[in-house]
């Protein structure tokens with residue numbers, strides 16, 4: 259197809275653009291890829307080639323706005339951008355929706371996909387298909403998107419485009435020759451890709467005369483403008499200064515501004531069928547503008563909401579405590595602020611004997627946990643300690659009462675009928691030489707092999723059912739280290755199952771230390787007990803009496819360590835009768851005691867708890883590196 263010079267940048271046009279582009283001139287697409295296969299780099303190149311961002315203003319990963327995203331090189335929040343592109347003298351508007359690539363954010367990916375008619379399936383020409391390529395491809399197929407397979411990074415010396423084009427064609431159908439070859443880095447093949455998007459992605463269809471219906475696929479909090487809601491119009495038209503209604507909550511808001519991002523926000527006189535843009539209503543909380551919800555006109559509402567909406571569900575919980583107890587109010591405010599921008603974050607106050615006042619926080623997954631914690635520490639200058647992450651358990655007592663447990667220390671005693679835990683369907687892709695290693699790992703994690711397929715002669719896809727609890731800890735790190743970094747993983751929570759789970763408590767001189775309680779499979783209880791008791795023995799200073807450290811399941815002690823007694827006589831070194839020096843030493847000892855936590859009669863420096871919890875976290879972090 260012949261390419262003509264792109265039309266001038268939308269940003270250079272007058273600030274208010276005409277209402278609604280005709281649907282047949284629109285193409286809505288997203289780029290789906292495994293993490294690091296180059297989605298953001300390709301998106302950058304498209305912005306540059308279509309002229310919406312001048313080369314001079316270009317910076318790497320233009321669309322990734324959060325500092326953390328830029329530093330970690332990953333996309334967390336998706337964004338949409340409109341690009342002009344001319345083919346055969348016809349000016350089209352391409353809406354590109356950048357999607358997050360990580361497992362924790364699958365829900366956001368699926369909403370972004372629902373806003374498109376086509377998907378560029380991007381595969382690194384030196385790596386081939388990976389687990390998230392498959393997961394995202396299946397999501398795109400469920401949404402009936404036109405798939406455009408593309409091999410990226412063909413400039414790399416290690417690129418094997420022939421081999422992987424065949425792999426892709428085997429997966430999506432078609433001829434290996436039709437798989438486009440591009441380099442997001444050098445720009446090779448990107449114009450051809452833009453042409454192909456116009457050619458292959460179907461124009462959006464909808465009823466322009468019907469009551470307005472638009473799907474929210476993202477909403478972000480902006481300090482200056484409040485919540486910015488990204489929508490895709492399905493039917494009808496949204497106009498400035500209308501009153502709009504959210505169909506799931508029935509909340510009504512005044513539309514203050516409506517426009518498109520190109521990629522800086524530019525107001526328009528409205529958004530019509532198939533268009534992608536943003537709405538500003540002055541709302542201050544993203545929870546009032548939920549991803550997946552349907553926006554309609556409040557005076558002339560649509561009868562039915564668009565399908566597929568679900569509330570984000572936290573899957574992983576952990577206690578979050580300020581290291582300095584006086585920071586508790588700061589932490590509370592910081593969480594309130596963060597929640598404005600993160601509808602998936604949930605938390606409630608919690609107190610721990612060992613750690614004081616804090617919060618039990620629910621996250622979508624481990625990456626989400628790390629990101630929240632990092633943002634709290636960085637943006638609010640807090641020093642935090644988090645307890646080991648755990649999943650949500652459903653405990654049915656013998657009398658049939660059901661209890662949801664998000665904190666191990668709340669695991670009920672007494673007569674338990676059944677404990678259920680969430681399970682995931684995991685897809686693991688690895689070179690076939692690592693099949694044994696992967697199987698061994700999954701077996702130790704209580705995995706159940708569901709099936710296995712060869713993608714090519716030397717690469718295999720394995721499907722497992724695994725308890726989520728076994729994945730949230732260090733599964734991914736173990737998988738990487740056992741496969742020399744070659745395996746990739748994707749998982750999806752699919753339900754729950756009954757399991758033989760018990761709570762292990764750690765007791766100091768008979769008193770339970772809540773921060774160390776854990777829910778584990780009964781076969782792993784002993785190992786956890788021995789590990790924790792041993793660790794605490796090394797951290798708790800000797801007291802003037804003997805202190806037993808025990809690990810127990812219910813009333814049964816399964817491991818024990820003992821801290822031997824000493825008598826710490828601070829006056830021992832003071833000969834003679836210098837009373838003022840003696841007093842000083844005693845004062846000093848009293849000061850030190852303030853930093854102690856008393857568990858029963860045992861005085862434990864708060865630092866020891868922090869060290870025990872952090873060493874666990876750093877061990878896992880170290881392993882990741």
Ligand SMILES: Nc1nc2c(ncn2[C@@H]2O[C@H](COP(=O)(O)OP(=O)(O)OP(=O)(O)O)[C@@H](O)[C@H]2O)c(=O)[nH]1
Nearest residue numbers: 293294295296297298299332333359411441442443
């Ligand atoms: N040589 C080469 N490197 C590339 C190309 N495209 C991307 N890269 C590099 O690959 C790495 C990952 O690229 P990103 O664009 O951040 O990948 P991504 O898929 O957006 O990653 P997520 O946002 O984490 O999903 C970066 O170091 C890029 O510089 C390419 O065409 N050629």
